[in-house]
Amino acid sequence: MKRRLWLSLLATIITVIAIFAANLATGTTPLLGLDLQGGASVILEPAEDASGEDLTVVRDLIRDELERSGIAEPNVRVQGDTIVVELPGVKDQQAALEAVDVSGIVELRPVVNFSECSGDGAAATPLDGVSVDPAPVDPAPVDPAPVDTLGVPTPESGEVPVPDDTVGRRSLRTPPDTIPVPDVPLLPDELGIPLTPGAELLPTRDGQVLCVGPAQGTGEVFERQSATVDNSLGFQVNVELRSGEGEATWNALATQCFNGTPTCPRTIPGSNGQLAIVLDGVIQSAPSVNQPVFDGAVSITGNFTQSEAEDLANILNRGAFPVEMVAQEAQTISPAAGQESLRASVIAGLIGVALVLIFLLAYYRWIALVILSGLTIWALTVFSVAAFVSSATNYSLSLAGVTGIIVAVGVTVDSYVVFFERMKDEIRNGRTLKNAAPRSFKMTWRTIWSADLVSVIGAAILFSLSVGSVRGFALFLGITTLCDLFVCYFFTRPAVILLARSKFMAGRKAFGLEVAS
Amino acid sequence: MTRPDHIAATGPGRLYRGQTAVDFYGHRRIGLVVAIIVVVVTFTSLFVQGLNLGLDFEGGQAWDVPAGETFGVDEAEQVLRDNDVSITGSKIQLREAESLSFVAVQVEVVPTDQAQQITNDFAEAAGVEVEDVSFAFTSSSWGEDITQKAVRALVIFLIVVAIFISIRFEWRMAIAALAAMAHDVLLAVGAYTVFQFEVTPATVIAFLTILGYSLYDTIVVFDRVQENEGKYASVRMPYADVVNISMNQVLMRSINTSISSILPVISLLFVGSGLLGAVALQEFALALLIGMIAGVYSSIFVASPLLATLRSNTGRKSRRERLTGEDLRAAVVGAGVTGRILSGGDESDDEDDAERVDADKTAAVHQPAERILTHPPRPRKKKRR
Numbered sequence: 001m002k003r004r005l006w007l008s009l010l011a012t013i014i015t016v017i018a019i020f021a022a023n024l025a026t027g028t029t030p031l032l033g034l035d036l037q038g039g040a041s042v043i044l045e046p047a048e049d050a051s052g053e054d055l056t057v058v059r060d061l062i063r064d065e066l067e068r069s070g071i072a073e074p075n076v077r078v079q080g081d082t083i084v085v086e087l088p089g090v091k092d093q094q095a096a097l098e099a100v101d102v103s104g105i106v107e108l109r110p111v112v113n114f115s116e117c118s119g120d121g122a123a124a125t126p127l128d129g130v131s132v133d134p135a136p137v138d139p140a141p142v143d144p145a146p147v148d149t150l151g152v153p154t155p156e157s158g159e160v161p162v163p164d165d166t167v168g169r170r171s172l173r174t175p176p177d178t179i180p181v182p183d184v185p186l187l188p189d190e191l192g193i194p195l196t197p198g199a200e201l202l203p204t205r206d207g208q209v210l211c212v213g214p215a216q217g218t219g220e221v222f223e224r225q226s227a228t229v230d231n232s233l234g235f236q237v238n239v240e241l242r243s244g245e246g247e248a249t250w251n252a253l254a255t256q257c258f259n260g261t262p263t264c265p266r267t268i269p270g271s272n273g274q275l276a277i278v279l280d281g282v283i284q285s286a287p288s289v290n291q292p293v294f295d296g297a298v299s300i301t302g303n304f305t306q307s308e309a310e311d312l313a314n315i316l317n318r319g320a321f322p323v324e325m326v327a328q329e330a331q332t333i334s335p336a337a338g339q340e341s342l343r344a345s346v347i348a349g350l351i352g353v354a355l356v357l358i359f360l361l362a363y364y365r366w367i368a369l370v371i372l373s374g375l376t377i378w379a380l381t382v383f384s385v386a387a388f389v390s391s392a393t394n395y396s397l398s399l400a401g402v403t404g405i406i407v408a409v410g411v412t413v414d415s416y417v418v419f420f421e422r423m424k425d426e427i428r429n430g431r432t433l434k435n436a437a438p439r440s441f442k443m444t445w446r447t448i449w450s451a452d453l454v455s456v457i458g459a460a461i462l463f464s465l466s467v468g469s470v471r472g473f474a475l476f477l478g479i480t481t482l483c484d485l486f487v488c489y490f491f492t493r494p495a496v497i498l499l500a501r502s503k504f505m506a507g508r509k510a511f512g513l514e515v516a517s
Numbered sequence: 518m519t520r521p522d523h524i525a526a527t528g529p530g531r532l533y534r535g536q537t538a539v540d541f542y543g544h545r546r547i548g549l550v551v552a553i554i555v556v557v558v559t560f561t562s563l564f565v566q567g568l569n570l571g572l573d574f575e576g577g578q579a580w581d582v583p584a585g586e587t588f589g590v591d592e593a594e595q596v597l598r599d600n601d602v603s604i605t606g607s608k609i610q611l612r613e614a615e616s617l618s619f620v621a622v623q624v625e626v627v628p629t630d631q632a633q634q635i636t637n638d639f640a641e642a643a644g645v646e647v648e649d650v651s652f653a654f655t656s657s658s659w660g661e662d663i664t665q666k667a668v669r670a671l672v673i674f675l676i677v678v679a680i681f682i683s684i685r686f687e688w689r690m691a692i693a694a695l696a697a698m699a700h701d702v703l704l705a706v707g708a709y710t711v712f713q714f715e716v717t718p719a720t721v722i723a724f725l726t727i728l729g730y731s732l733y734d735t736i737v738v739f740d741r742v743q744e745n746e747g748k749y750a751s752v753r754m755p756y757a758d759v760v761n762i763s764m765n766q767v768l769m770r771s772i773n774t775s776i777s778s779i780l781p782v783i784s785l786l787f788v789g790s791g792l793l794g795a796v797a798l799q800e801f802a803l804a805l806l807i808g809m810i811a812g813v814y815s816s817i818f819v820a821s822p823l824l825a826t827l828r829s830n831t832g833r834k835s836r837r838e839r840l841t842g843e844d845l846r847a848a849v850v851g852a853g854v855t856g857r858i859l860s861g862g863d864e865s866d867d868e869d870d871a872e873r874v875d876a877d878k879t880a881a882v883h884q885p886a887e888r889i890l891t892h893p894p895r896p897r898k899k900k901r902r
Contacts, residue, residue: 041612060660079579080653093614333621334590334611348789352781359776400722400801403785407726407805410778411733414770417777418737421770443744450685451736455729457681458674462725465670468663469718473725 002501005494012490013377020380023387030383031089031390033398033472034075038335040096044083047324052078054322059083062100062325063467068314071099071394073472083325086333088396093330105324106219106315108250110257110264111274111286112199113211202276204283212276212283213263216253219315220322221246227316235309236301239316241294250294257289264289279315345399349406356413364420370495371416377491378412381483389475398469401476408480411455415488419444419496437500441493448488455481531846532769538846541764542757545822552700552819559707568710571606571717572657577625578632579655580639584611584618588643593620596638602627605799606715623655659718667721678732686736686743689827694735697820701731705808714800723801727808731815734774738816741767742824756828758848760821765849768817775813782806 023029031037044062046055055078062085063076075086090096201209226240241247257264257273264273276286287300300312353375361368382405389395422444426436459478463471531537582593590609597604607624620643627635632652640647675695682691705727709716742763749759786802 038610056656056660059656060662063660075658077576077658078656080651080655082653084655329614331612331614331619333613344789345785348785349781351788352784355780355784356777359780360773363773398719400719403719403801403805404722404726406781406785407730407778407809409781410774410809411730413777414733414737414774417770417773421767421773425766447737447740450740451733454678454681454732454736457677458729458732461674461677462667462670465673466663466667468659468667469722470663470667470670470725473722477726477729 002498005498008490009494009498012487016377016380016384019384023384028387028391030386031394031396033073033396033401034086034088034333034335035399036335036397036402037088038333039086039088040090040093040330041084041086041333042096042100042330043079043328044085044100044325045328046081047326050081050323055081055083057322058325066099067467067471068317073396073398073469082328088398089390089394093332096330097327100327105279106284107215107278108217108219108221108253109202109212109215109276109278110253111210111267111276112213112263112265113267202278202281202283204286210274210276210283210286212278212286215278216263217249218322221250222316227313229306229309229313230299231306231309234301235304235306236299237304237309237313237316238297238299239313240297243296247294247296250298251292254289254294255292258292277312277315284315285312345402345406349402349409352406353409356409360413360416367420367496367499370492370499371413374416374487374492374495375409375412378483378487381487382408382480385479385483386476389479395472395475397476398472400469401472404473404476405480408477408484412480412484412487415444415448415484416492418447419492423496433500437497441497445489445493449485452481452485532772536846536849537765537768538849539765539768540761540845541817542761542822542825545818545826548815548818548822555700555704555707559703559710562707562710566710566713568706568716569713571715571720572608572623572625572655573659573718574657574716575625576654576656577623578627579624579653580622580636581612581619581651582622582639582643583645583649584620585643588620590620592642593622593639596635596642597622597624600627600631600635600638602635626654682736682739686739689824690739690743692827693820693824694732694739696823697735697815698728698731700815700819701808701811702728704811705804708807709804714803717801719801720804723804723808726805727812730778730809731812734771734812735816735820737774738763738767738771738821739824742821757825758845760825761845762848764817764821765845771813771817775810778809778813779806782809 044058046058050058059076059078062083063074066074066076066085066087071087071090073088075084075088077084085100087096087099090099199211199213201211203209221241223240223242223246228238230236230238241250253264253275257275260266260273264275266273272288272290274286274288276283278284285300285302287302304312357368357372357375360371364371386397390397419440422440423433423436426440427433431439456478459474459481462474463478466474582588590611593609594604597607597609602624607622609623610621612619612621622639624635636650636652637647640650643650679688679691679695682688682694702724705724708714709720714720742760745759745763745766746756782802782805786799786806789802
């Protein structure tokens with residue numbers, strides 16, 4: 001028992017100090033927020049005229065995108081006709097420009113032809129166009145062709161013979177067997193149809209080229225941030241349609257492709273028309289459409305690897321940019337609150353903590369030494385964890401965060417107060433110090449974990465569901481609370497119990513009370 | 518009843534030794550009245566004048582002034598001060614690039630002619646043409662969807678916490694804890710709306726801190742209530758008494774904890790913003806101070822009486838008056854030890870003999886610590902009722 005306590009005590013002290021020293025040696029310190037340290041700023045201008053409403057949408061999208069890519073608590077706002085993005089912790093202007101390069105528009109373009117577009121006019125690519133196509137395509141089914149399909153999700157993707165991707169309504173159970181029926185009679189129709197004007201050749205991500213018609217919709221048809229990767233049966237991407245206009249636009253397109261109308265012909269016999277999802281002139285995916293009408297949601301299935309599916313989901317998520325934004329020059333910005341605020345809050349905080357320690361020493365006498373060393377261990381742990389987290393995730397400590405940590409000192413001290421008050425009660429009622437310490441800890445631990453668990457739950461929920469500075473707050477609340485629990489169990493417990501047993505405490509006024517020995 | 522010798526003679530002495538006997542439940546109306554005042558004042562003020570939302574929530578106006586040898590952040594601040602624009606609500610930053618540097622100034626919306634005046638003053642101070650000073654409206658950086666997401670997360674959090682407290686303790690404690698939390702947050706929000714302090718993102722963080730602190734404190738107090746409930750289970754102590762005993766036992770802890778939590782905040786308020794002049798900290802620290810005092814106060818004066826009221830209407834009927842005075846003190850002192858309190862005498866306390874049972878209970882309440890510590894001989898087992 002005694003050996004285990006010593007082990008826990010020493011292991012904690014050594015580990016914490018070693019990690020802290022390692023942090024100091026490598027120069028890892030917590031990142032400071034925009035208000036304390038400044039950062040980089042990029043001004044984005046719309047490529048064409050944009051309404052204020054569009055810019056507000058872009059503001060929210062850029063912020064989401066930045067947070068998703070790991071830049072925490074950016075400050076994004078519309079200023080005049082431009083969008084000002086401020087990034088905490090980013091010192092390199094080039095890095096700042098790359099971080100805000102989120103400006104592409106996602107377009108939905110029907111696939112008109114494979115590998116070539118015969119002119120922009122009404123040039124009929126009649127029989128040749130289609131009859132030729134199957135030839136180069138024939139080998140295609142063997143290789144994982146960039147042909148994705150839009151269909152009902154998992155059950156069908158197994159049934160579809162072609163290793164294509166499909167887009168479908170998630171809830172619908174209808175197997176795609178129903179589709180081939182209209183296929184055959186319609187085939188001749190499309191052969192004589194001229195190519196749509198505005199068609200152009202675009203590369204796919206695998207380097208193939210497809211001829212796609214003009215854009216008939218943008219990524220705005222998708223609900224913002226709704227695309228997810230589903231890996232229940234192979235990787236597939238599910239995305240929700242924005243109700244109303246978005247769904248109408250998408251369904252109009254889907255119906256064309258499903259029926260193989262001239263604007264979206266059947267490029268592979270036996271399959272339906274394909275709809276290309278284009279970002280910055282590159283076809284990200286060109287699934288064939290397996291349903292004429294989609295009800296609220298679409299799933300894209302195919303031979304995706306996990307990273308391909310995630311890329312596609314990200315592209316669909318960012319797809320709702322209503323206007324294209326062009327980044328202007330990047331600048332570094334000075335802290336808004338100023339260096340003196342940080343200094344003032346840190347100095348004030350330290351004075352406050354010193355006052356707390358003086359108060360506790362006066363009140364608890366010798367045993368307050370445990371609080372002093374416990375708080376030191378706690379502070380070192382918080383620093384190390386905060387430094388690690390902010391180097392790994394870009395979460396920065398703002399002025400609110402610094403003061404939040406100062407407030408957390410109070411909650412941490414409470415663990416000791418609850419413990420010691422309990423011990424006082426037990427001793428007053430005639431227990432010896434040695435006997436009282438472990439019993440008191442047992443009851444105290446119950447109290448502490450119940451109360452701290454509420455904070456941890458709060459931190460976890462706020463962190464996973466909110467954005468911006470609320471998220472940063474949750475992160476630091478979680479860190480300080482977990483460190484409190486850690487120090488309480490692995491440091492305070494052995495320290496107090498060992499101290500209570502030691503000869504050192506015998507006869508001393510541990511709590512300002514005469515202790516029976 | 519006279520005080521036994523081991524009880525301290527003075528009030529602070531009794532407080533220090535954990536020998537207080539305040540009838541908190543009997544004074545529950547104080548908490549109720551204060552809570553009603555807080556709710557009425559806060560909602561009236563919110564309805565009449567609302568909150569003074571800052572730049573990050575409402576947007577404002579922005580100037581980009583070319584910076585130079587003679588014009589920097591300090592000079593820009595001076596211009597704003599000359600035009601009677603509050604510095605605390607503004608953001609002044611230096612924006613540097615290879616080509617040209619700017620002082621970027623954001624302030625809350627001012628009237629057009631004043632804005633024009635400020636533009637002219639900036640141009641004059643920086644020694645440039647008026648056309649070189651760019652002026653534009655700037656939107657909020659704290660968008661609607663940040664608020665929406667935060668509110669959604671908060672609602673889910675509160676539901677989960679209510680479930681957690683219901684499992685770990687019981688559902689009535691969940692209600693009482695959430696009510697106390699709402700009370701504290703309303704008090705802090707009330708201070709902001711009544712005095713029209715500017716609400717910044719840091720203020721929102723302060724409110725969240727208060728919320729967490731309030732829940733934390735209430736749970737620490739409730740944990741003692743639950744422990745005492747188990748301790749007195751065999752004596753069938755009325756719930757109001759259990760609450761009263763627990764409150765008196767945790768009183769010293771609550772005072773110590775509030776002192777240790779509030780000292781750093783007071784230091785932030787007076788040393789940080791007062792002496793060192795970090796004005797940004799002032800209102801933030803004030804909100805925290807109000808909220809944290811409220812957090813400790815509400816655990817004892819709002820949450821616990823509410824819990825006792827919720828419980829008193831159910832379950833066991835109180836058959837006698839609440840313990841007060843020296844009886845309560847004896848119970849507070851005696852129960853501060855781990856272990857279970859057994860009813861005294863032989864266990865033949867049948868329901869009808871209320872008088873005797875009460876006498877037993879009083880005895881059980883008076884010397885429980887000795888009873889637990891000295892291990893009295895186990896009474897002969899009788900047939901279970």
